[in-house]
Amino acid sequence: MEKKFFQTSIKDSLFTGLIALALFGPIVGLRTVAKNEVLEVHPKWLIVLIIVIVCAVGRFLTNLYVYNRDQKTGIQSSIGKSISNFLDTKGYQIALTAIIFSVIFPFLPFTDRYLMDIAIMMLTYIMLGWGLNIVIGLAGLLDLGYVAFYAVGAYSYALFAIHFGWSFWICLPIAGIFAAMFGVLLGFPVLRLRGDYLAIVTLAFGEMIRILLLNWYQLTKGPDGLTGIPRPSFFGLPFKSFPDEGEQTFHTFFGVEYDPMQRIIFLYYLILVLALITNLFTIKIRRLPIGRAWEALREDEIACKSLGVNPRNTKLTAFAIGAMFGGFAGSFFATRQAFISPESFTFIESAIIVAIVVLGGMGSQTGVVLATVFLIGLIEVFRDFESYRMIAFGGAMVLIMIFRPRGILATRKPTITLEKSSSK
Amino acid sequence: MSQKLLDVENLTMKFGGLVAIDNLSFSADKDKITSIIGPNGAGKTTVFNCLTGFYKATAGSMFLNKENERLNLRKFSDFKVAQKAGVARTFQNIRLFPQMSVLENLMVAQHNKLMDASGFTILGLFNSPSFVKKEREAVEISKYWLDIIGLTHRADDDAGDLPYGDQRKLEIVRAMCINPHLLCLDEPAAGLNAKESAELNKLLLFIKNEKKTGILLIEHDMSVVMEISDHVVVLNYGKKIFQGSAKETKNSPEVIEAYLGTEE
Numbered sequence: 001m002e003k004k005f006f007q008t009s010i011k012d013s014l015f016t017g018l019i020a021l022a023l024f025g026p027i028v029g030l031r032t033v034a035k036n037e038v039l040e041v042h043p044k045w046l047i048v049l050i051i052v053i054v055c056a057v058g059r060f061l062t063n064l065y066v067y068n069r070d071q072k073t074g075i076q077s078s079i080g081k082s083i084s085n086f087l088d089t090k091g092y093q094i095a096l097t098a099i100i101f102s103v104i105f106p107f108l109p110f111t112d113r114y115l116m117d118i119a120i121m122m123l124t125y126i127m128l129g130w131g132l133n134i135v136i137g138l139a140g141l142l143d144l145g146y147v148a149f150y151a152v153g154a155y156s157y158a159l160f161a162i163h164f165g166w167s168f169w170i171c172l173p174i175a176g177i178f179a180a181m182f183g184v185l186l187g188f189p190v191l192r193l194r195g196d197y198l199a200i201v202t203l204a205f206g207e208m209i210r211i212l213l214l215n216w217y218q219l220t221k222g223p224d225g226l227t228g229i230p231r232p233s234f235f236g237l238p239f240k241s242f243p244d245e246g247e248q249t250f251h252t253f254f255g256v257e258y259d260p261m262q263r264i265i266f267l268y269y270l271i272l273v274l275a276l277i278t279n280l281f282t283i284k285i286r287r288l289p290i291g292r293a294w295e296a297l298r299e300d301e302i303a304c305k306s307l308g309v310n311p312r313n314t315k316l317t318a319f320a321i322g323a324m325f326g327g328f329a330g331s332f333f334a335t336r337q338a339f340i341s342p343e344s345f346t347f348i349e350s351a352i353i354v355a356i357v358v359l360g361g362m363g364s365q366t367g368v369v370l371a372t373v374f375l376i377g378l379i380e381v382f383r384d385f386e387s388y389r390m391i392a393f394g395g396a397m398v399l400i401m402i403f404r405p406r407g408i409l410a411t412r413k414p415t416i417t418l419e420k421s422s423s424k
Numbered sequence: 425m426s427q428k429l430l431d432v433e434n435l436t437m438k439f440g441g442l443v444a445i446d447n448l449s450f451s452a453d454k455d456k457i458t459s460i461i462g463p464n465g466a467g468k469t470t471v472f473n474c475l476t477g478f479y480k481a482t483a484g485s486m487f488l489n490k491e492n493e494r495l496n497l498r499k500f501s502d503f504k505v506a507q508k509a510g511v512a513r514t515f516q517n518i519r520l521f522p523q524m525s526v527l528e529n530l531m532v533a534q535h536n537k538l539m540d541a542s543g544f545t546i547l548g549l550f551n552s553p554s555f556v557k558k559e560r561e562a563v564e565i566s567k568y569w570l571d572i573i574g575l576t577h578r579a580d581d582d583a584g585d586l587p588y589g590d591q592r593k594l595e596i597v598r599a600m601c602i603n604p605h606l607l608c609l610d611e612p613a614a615g616l617n618a619k620e621s622a623e624l625n626k627l628l629l630f631i632k633n634e635k636k637t638g639i640l641l642i643e644h645d646m647s648v649v650m651e652i653s654d655h656v657v658v659l660n661y662g663k664k665i666f667q668g669s670a671k672e673t674k675n676s677p678e679v680i681e682a683y684l685g686t687e688e
Contacts, residue, residue, distance in 0.1 A: 288542055289539045289541075289542050289548070290539065290545045292535070293539075295521070295528075296528075299522060300520070303521065305477075306503075306519070307503075307532060307535065307598070307602055308507030308536050309535045309536070310503055414524070414525035416525075416527060417579070418563070
């Protein structure tokens with residue numbers, strides 16, 4: 001038994017070496033160099049040999065220690081299981097710790113400008129993930145064009161703020177309403193679609209909005225983007241180092257030294273509050289009839305119809321509310337950057353947000369946070385490696401899918417329980 | 425005008441050139457169980473799909489007589505048949521919401537009522553007392569039905585984790601939670617063992633006698649049909665070939681011929 005296993009492992013690793021040779025031989029081994037206008041081949045067989053040996057030996061070792069059934073106490077079972085168990089049972093504690101941590105985060109000793117910027121970016125993604133979680137996680141409508149609503153929110157905020165000079169707190173709800181309207185606009189034609197078909201149409205919708213923004217030059221300034229978007233003020237008090245004559249600013253009003261970090265910290269808390277509102281709203285609405293209907297629609301649309309649930313209204317509200325939060329996040333993005341252009345709203349953004357929702361565990365609020373920290377954090381850590389960071393991003397996805405195939409936090413809690421409601 | 429609960433008149437359903445239901449007329453009484461039987465492919469489920477709005481009938485009419493109104497079910501499209509006319513149905517292959525809890529399944533059935541109470545979600549967001557009261561009532565109704573089918577102890581488990589027989593019963597009481605006038609059951613006894621079928625009979629008789637709900641039943645299990653039906657309609661190739669009481673049906677030569685063929 002032991003000997004046979006050893007033999008198959010050897011065979012398997014030799015085969016792996018062969019595949020590695022076929023792959024890396026031409027790609028790495030045959031390097032072409034342009035010399036005197038002639039293309040020459042400079043073979044690098046040593047490197048290929050090293051790669052092939054590493055692959056074969058690596059495969060042999062993993063066969064021996066990871067996939068070996070006799071040694072079930074390997075890495076996957078012990079560490080993996082305890083992490084899985086921890087995530088499944090301690091969801092609430094994780095959430096509470098995360099909230100406390102994020103509130104005190106700006107005042108921690110090691111927090112600097114760079115970390116704050118990353119934190120703000122992560123929170124924006126978390127908010128987008130929570131918004132999209134309504135559409136994908138609860139209503140089960142795979143929306144690949146979510147970034148369109150983010151763009152609509154950002155542009156409507158920017159246009160209203162630039163042309164009418166309205167403040168952030170007025171433009172924010174307007175941007176949300178605009179995005180929600182676009183959500184309904186997308187919702188109508190796709191009412192009858194599900195699954196793959198829906199995904200394709202929403203993907204096209206996302207691209208349509210981006211191309212519209214790119215070409216409607218009179219309104220959006222096309223590829224030049226919109227500049228000079230007003231920065232948010234602290235309830236009417238701007239953040240400025242040199243106030244105009246007679247103008248109250250944040251630091252003069254509170255009598256503190258001017259520090260550029262003040263604005264960053266304010267932005268941080270702003271997005272934190274917006275994200276938490278999204279979260280609370282989702283948690284609450286999940287327990288209302290509409291939220292339950294969303295989940296029922298995800299489970300079985302025909303059964304919903306047989307019970308008199310209106311699938312049209314139910315889907316449209318999911319699209320509209322999801323889009324509204326995307327719009328809020330978009331206006332925050334616009335006010336933080338002070339500059340927006342269609343480049344910020346490409347398909348890759350949609351894909352990242354969908355990845356966050358799916359990897360976090362569909363419908364799980366805490367899962368979205370964990371997935372964001374993991375994925376966006378990893379992209380940031382690998383920033384110095386430039387294009388390799390996408391490999392890290394892909395690797396992270398693969399790891400999550402191996403260890404948590406249904407998402408980081410996959411357990412679903414019922415929205416209403418008999419014990420609780422009868423003991424009230 | 426007859427005072428039957430359901431009057432189906434000259435119902436015809438064609439799929440292209442295929443005539444699935446051919447000029448079918450029958451009626452169903454309030455607080456009676458009417459069974460529709462027939463060999464496979466006779467068009468039984470198609471009748472249900474027309475009644476409950478999943479198909480648009482090609483011709484004919486289906487009238488539902490409530491206390492003081494007469495509704496033509498043909499005018500309602502899919503979900504409105506359940507919402508406005510109060511016709512509930514179950515499915516041949518169980519269609520629960522498997523990843524939602526048993527209680528949630530029953531709460532979704534009371535969606536329209538709760539949706540109104542939640543003021544289209546706005547009042548619900550602020551926990552308005554009227555909504556909280558309505559929601560508690562809905563939980564009580566769910567609990568009432570769970571007590572009847574003996575699943576109260578599993579109320580908070582996923583519906584998909586229930587044993588098959590319990591899923592069947594849950595689907596029936598879920599349909600009852602919309603408070604229907606007419607309950608259409610598509611092969612509720614399929615896959616049940618003898619004990620479970622007996623329990624099903626008890627449940628259906630309870631619904632008929634205590635809730636005064638008309639039941640339309642498609643069934644292959646003759647022990648269920650013969651024991652509880654008040655009236656039997658036999659279909660073959662989309663046509664009605666016989667109707668009468670359970671006993672008459674059993675002895676009818678037409679029915680025996682349809683099921684077993686003729687002796688040559």
